[in-house]
Amino acid sequence: MSEMTQQRGRADPAVVGETLVEVKGLKKYYGGQGVLADPPVKAVDGVDFTIQRGETLGLVGESGCGKTTLGRTLVQLETATEGSVEFDGTDITELTGKQLKQWRRNAQIVFQDPESSLNDRMTIGEIVREPLDVHEVGSPRDRRDKVKDLLASVGLQPEHYYRYPHQFSGGQRQRIGIARALALEPEFVVLDEPVSALDTSVQAKILNLLEDLQEEYDLTYLFIAHDLAAVRHICDRVAVMYLGKIMEIGLTEELYTDPANPYTHSLLSAIPEPDPTVEKERITLPGTPPSPRDPPEGCQFTTRCPAKIRPETHEQLDAETWNAIERFREVIRERSRIDLSIRNRIRRRVGRFSKYDDIDETVADLFDGTGVSEEVMAHVEQAADHVKDGYPNRAREYMGEEFDSVCDTTRPDLYTVSPTNRLSYCHRHTDEYESVDSVLGRQSDGE
Amino acid sequence: MSTPPAGDDRHVPEDRRTEEEPILSVRNLQTVFHTDRETIRAVDGIDLDIYEGETVGLVGESGSGKSVTARSIMGLVDEPGEILPGSSIKFQGEEITGYDTKQYQNLRGSGIGMVFQDPLSSLNPVFTVGNQIREALKVNRGITGEAAREEAIDLLEAVQIPDASRRLGEYPHEFSGGMRQRAVIAMMLACDPEVLICDEPTTALDVTIQAQILDLLRELQEDRGLSILFITHDMGVIADVTDRVNVMYAGEIVEKAPTEELFAAPSHPYTRGLLEAIPGQQAGQERLRTIEGDVPTPNEPATYCRFAPRCPQAFDDCEAVHPELVGVTEGETEHTAACLLYPEDMSTGEAVAYHERLGGDSSGTDESGAAGDGDVAADGGRSTGDRGRDSVDGGDGR
C-alpha cells in the first residue's frame, strides 16, 4: 500500500479536473416561518463552489459556521432553502421519490461520532450490509461477500462480521462507519469530522486509510473538519467558512502559506504548532461569533475582524479605543437581543426603567484608562443612556450611525486573489483600501 | 508566591529547585480500578513535581492515565477506584492522600482548583453564574453581600467576560462554550487557588476560542503566580503553554523533559511516534507515520516495557526488563526517558543492567530508601544543574 501512495501524484484537480458537484447560491435557513417567529437561523447563507471529480475539498470553520449543515445539504439529509446542488449536471435538490433514492446511492456520509452513529444492537456485518439490503443489491450471498470485502478493505477481519460495535475501539468503529458508507459504491462521500474524536496516533491511521480508499475506489471527498492540521494533510483544496459564508477557497498549500482573507489569517494563526520554538504572530480574535439569527448586514466577520475597515471620520483612533468601541457595540448587540418582560415594558413606557443601569459598569470596564477622546466618550454615553432607558436597539442604531464602515453595511464580493483562482470574500481586495497583509503586518509591528 | 520552603534540609543555593519545595509533589502514585476480572493499573507509579509559577504538561492519548492522575490529586477517585498505599501526593509539603472528604473539599475550595473539559460539569444549571461565584466566595473566603457582588464582577472581568454585571444574572446555558469555560475559571479564582489543574480545558472549544483561553491562563498565571498542571492530548497546546512536559503511556510516565528539549530531541520511541503522527506539518504528499497496534490496558505489574509490542526499536530484553526513567545521557537529570536504549552513551548491555539495578532499588521502599543513582532516576527534577529555569521565571515572551 505504501508503494501505491508514493506513486500517487497529486495532479492539480482545480486546473485539470472535471466538475462532479456544483453548488450555486445555496442557502439553508432554519425556522423563521410565521408572523411571530424569531428570525431564521441562517446556517448556510449563500455559498457557491464546485468539487472536481477525484479531489478532496476541505471545509473548515468553527462550530456554528454552517459547515456540517452544508455537508448534510449536499447529500440531501437537509433540504436546501434556496439555490441548487448539481451532481453530474442534475440538480439534486429537485429530486424526489424513486429518483432521490436512486441518487442517494451515489452520495454517502461518514459521521464524526463513531460512538453514536452505529446501532449497538446490530452486528458489524448487519450494519455494513444494511444499505445493500435497503437497495436490494444482488443476492443475500453476494451481499455477505461484498461486506467481507469491505471489511477487509477498511482493515478489519472477516470474523468481525459477527461482533457488536461496543467490542471495538473508536478507531475501529470509524472504520466500520467508513465501510458502511462505501457499501453502495458511491462516487461522492461527505466526511463529517471523521477523525475529530480520535487520538492522534489513531487519527493518522484513519487518514491514511481514507487516502488509500480514495485511490482504490475513485472517490470524491468533502472533508469537513475543525482540525486544520488534518485538513492540510488530506485536502487538495480548502474552503473556509464563517457564519454561513465561504470566506476563502483555494488550493490547500497556497491558502495555508499565504492566506488572503483576514479570517483565514486569524484562524491559521490560532492553531498551536507542535513546535515550541515557532514564535507565531498570533492574532487572538476578540469576542465570539454573532448569532446566526442576527448576522451583520455587511461582512459576516465584521464584529471580530482584525483588519476591519474604519469609517473615514474615525480613521485616526488608536487601536485600544477602537477595540473598546467594538466590544461595547457587541455588548449592546447582545442586550438588544434580550426580550423585556411585559412588566419591564410598562416601566420603560413610564420612564421608570432601571434594569439596565449596570451598563455604566461595563462602560467603565471598557473605557477607563484607555485615553479615549471626549468626542468618542460623548457618543458612548449617549448610547449608554438609550440602554438605560430600556432601548438597547436605539443604542445599537446610534452607535452604528457613528461608527459603521463599509464592512458593517455592505456585503463584500468574492475576489480572485491568486493565479490559481483562489477566491476571498473581503472589501480590502479592491484598490480603494489598504491590503489585508499591509494592515495586519502594521498591527503586528506595532505590538 | 507564599510558599515557605518548609522543612528544607538541602542548602545548595543558585538553583531554585534545591531551595524550594515543589508546591505539588507526586511520588509513586498508583491508582487502580478493580473490576470482576482484573485490576486495571490506570496510574502505575508515577512521579511528578510542580514548582510555583510554572506550567507542567501531562500529555498522552486516551487510556494513558493522565486524567486519572488529575482526579487522584483532587481526591476524586471513587469506587471501584483506589489509590494504593505507598502513593504520596504532597501539597505545600503536606501529605494529602489520607485526607477525608471534608479535607478534600477544603483543598478544592482554597488550594487546588480544577478546570475540566466540559465546563457544565462544574456549573450548576439551576443557579445563575453570579450565584455560584458568590457562593464560592462566601464558603471559601467569607465574602458576602455587596462585596461579594463586586468581587464576582471583578472576577468575571478578570476572565474577560464582557458586560460582567449583566452576565452575573444569567444561567450557564445562556453562555457560549468559551464563556462557560471562562466562568468556571472565574469560579476557581474565587477560591484563590495556588495550583490549577486543567484537564483538556480547551479540547471542546474552537481554535480561536482556545487561543483566547490559553492567553487568559497565561495572564492569570503571571498576575497571580499560579502553578498549572496542564493535561492534554494535543502536542500543539503542550508546545504553546508548558515549561516542562511529562509524556504518559499506559499508566506510566515514559519521558520527561523541558518543553523545547522534548520537541527538539524526543527520545522515547513512543514520543517520537506520537510527534510523527501529527498531520499537517507540511504539504500533504506523504503518508502519515503511524504507531502500529493499540494502547494496551495496564492490568498487570509492569515487569517489561509496555510499549514493546508497538515499538519499532524493541529487542528481546524489552519483554523482560522494566525500563526506569533514566537520563537520556549519563548524568542528565532534566531529560529522562523510560526506555532500555538510554542512557544513550551506555552500550545496550550496560544500559539494560543499569535499568535492572534501578528497578531492584526502587521496588523496595521509595524515597527514603532510594539512594545514589536511584534517586536521580526516580526524580528527574530534584537535582542540581537543571537548565531552562529562566523560561519558568517568566518573561520568555510567550
Ligand code: SF4
Ligand atoms: S470585509 Fe471588512 S470585516 Fe470583512 S474580512 Fe474584509 S476587512 Fe474584515
Ligand code: SF4
Ligand atoms: S524499552 Fe524497548 S520496547 Fe520499550 S521503548 Fe525502549 S526500545 Fe522500545
